[in-house]
Amino acid sequence: MKRSSKLATATWLFALGLATISTQAAEPLYQNDFEKTEVGEVPDDFLVLDGGFEVKAEDGKKFLELPGAPLDSFGFMFGPSARHGNEISARMFGTKKGRRYPVFGLALNGVNGFRLQVAPAKRSIELLKGKDIVAKTAFRWGGGSWLRLSLDVQQTGDAEWTISGRVWEDGKKPPAKPTLTHKETKEPRNGKPSIWGSPYSGTPIRYDDIVVKKLANYLAATADSHLPAAWAWPSAWPSARSLAGSATARHSRGTVSCRRRSCAAQLGIHQPGQATAGVHVGGLLPTQRPCQRHAWPSHPPIRAVQ
Numbered sequence: 001m002k003r004s005s006k007l008a009t010a011t012w013l014f015a016l017g018l019a020t021i022s023t024q025a026a027e028p029l030y031q032n033d034f035e036k037t038e039v040g041e042v043p044d045d046f047l048v049l050d051g052g053f054e055v056k057a058e059d060g061k062k063f064l065e066l067p068g069a070p071l072d073s074f075g076f077m078f079g080p081s082a083r084h085g086n087e088i089s090a091r092m093f094g095t096k097k098g099r100r101y102p103v104f105g106l107a108l109n110g111v112n113g114f115r116l117q118v119a120p121a122k123r124s125i126e127l128l129k130g131k132d133i134v135a136k137t138a139f140r141w142g143g144g145s146w147l148r149l150s151l152d153v154q155q156t157g158d159a160e161w162t163i164s165g166r167v168w169e170d171g172k173k174p175p176a177k178p179t180l181t182h183k184e185t186k187e188p189r190n191g192k193p194s195i196w197g198s199p200y201s202g203t204p205i206r207y208d209d210i211v212v213k214k215l216a217n218y219l220a221a222t223a224d225s226h227l228p229a230a231w232a233w234p235s236a237w238p239s240a241r242s243l244a245g246s247a248t249a250r251h252s253r254g255t256v257s258c259r260r261r262s263c264a265a266q267l268g269i270h271q272p273g274q275a276t277a278g279v280h281v282g283g284l285l286p287t288q289r290p291c292q293r294h295a296w297p298s299h300p301p302i303r304a305v306q
Contacts, residue, residue, distance in 0.1 A: 029086065030079035030193070030212040034062040047077040049111070051197070056206075063093075063208040068199045073103075075111075075196040079212045083109070084161055087152035087215050088193045091170055093206040096120070096143035102205050103198040108153050110191020114182075116151040116165035117196065125167050127182050135182040139167065143201075146170035146208075152215055159185050 037043050037055045039062070046053070051074025056065045066074055080086075086108060094102035105117025112130040119126055120141045127135040141147065148170050156162040164178035193212050197205040 028211050028213045030210070032078075032210045033208060034064055037062065042076070043078070045078055047192075049076060049194075050074045051076070061208075063206045065207075066197045066199060066205045068201070068203040068205075071198070071200055071202065073196065073198045075107075075194050077111075077192040077194045078210075079193045081110075081190050081192050083188050083190050084153040084155050085215055085217070086193070086212055087150055088210070088212050089148065089150035090195060090210040091146050091148050091208045092118070092197075093146045093208075094143055094197075094199075095201060095203045097201040097203055100201040101141075101143060102201045102203065104205050104207075105196050106149055106151055107194045107196060108151055108191070109188045111194065113189060113191050113194075114151065114153060114163045115194075115196065116149055116167070118147060118149070118167060121200070125165070125179055127163065127165050127180055129182075129184075135180045137180045139179075148174065150174070153188055154215060155187075156183075161185075161188055 032043055034043070034055050039057050040054050042048060042053050042055065042064070050072075052067050053064055053074070053076060055062055057063075079088075088106050088108055090106055092104045094104060096102075099121070101120035103117055103119050103121075105115050107113055107115035115128040117126050117128065118139065118141065120139075120143065123138060123140055124136050125139040126133050146169075148166075148168050150166045151163070153161060153163050161184045163182045163184065165181070166175055166179045168174050168179075195207055195210065197207075199205055
């Protein structure tokens with residue numbers, strides 16, 4: 001078998017494997033609607049940190065409930081541990097009593113990670129890192145209705161992580177933009193998702209439809225946007241984040257090379273004027289930046305060799 005055929009076959013198998021992984025990643029990493037849990041119990045995979053959580057049923061629908069007493073903060077952990085790249089979402093319900101409201105929310109990255117919580121008494125939504133509020137925004141909720149909450153942590157730069165939270169009324173479309181965001185320059189700690197509640201109103205808090213899912217890689221999804229217009233790919237080529245960069249594509253559509261030998265040597269990917277293993281910038285995988293050594297403004301133009 002010729003070298004080009006072997007490379008094409010290997011690349012095809014690699015792309016097929018990535019496509020399979022991508023399809024699998026579309027499925028939730030964890031989900032629970034409590035329909036399989038007996039009333040009065042909690043799911044076996046829950047690590048209850050404190051609180052009298054138990055499954056209850058009403059009108060033929062099951063949900064998890066935290067009783068209205070005692071008046072303290074309670075929570076439980078579940079699902080897979082992660083540093084970033086996951087999203088947690090759930091529905092939550094509570095009622096007020098006089099001027100007193102419950103506080104409820106969800107979190108990622110363990111007990112001292114990032115928590116999105118609704119604080120109706122303060123008329124706000126808060127994002128916490130551990131016990132510290134790092135972002136907040138105004139929000140009014142009168143109680144007695146279900147809300148949906150979602151929280152995700154994504155790597156959005158070489159040394160940047162963005163935490164985004166959304167809150168909206170159940171039954172309506174989720175907001176196109178996050179309700180609030182916060183950026184970190186230190187990689188988040190590894191930890192499990194969690195759910196929290198403080199029944200300060202003296203009335204129960206209900207939870208349902210908990211889902212944890214893997215998000216598409218932000219850096220890969222925005223790979224094309226990092227290319228200045230002057231360096232745009234020829235329209236006939238696949239995008240920079242395409243997984244179909246095979247030997248066939250390389251030979252039929254041309255190759256990519258960098259005109260700075262020091263850059264090529266630093267990356268250890270190709271020599272100037274030589275063909276790369278695909279149609280990515282310098283043959284890099286979609287999750288990598290085109291050049292780890294040079295900033296975009298100072299990097300020499302990347303040229304297509306037909």
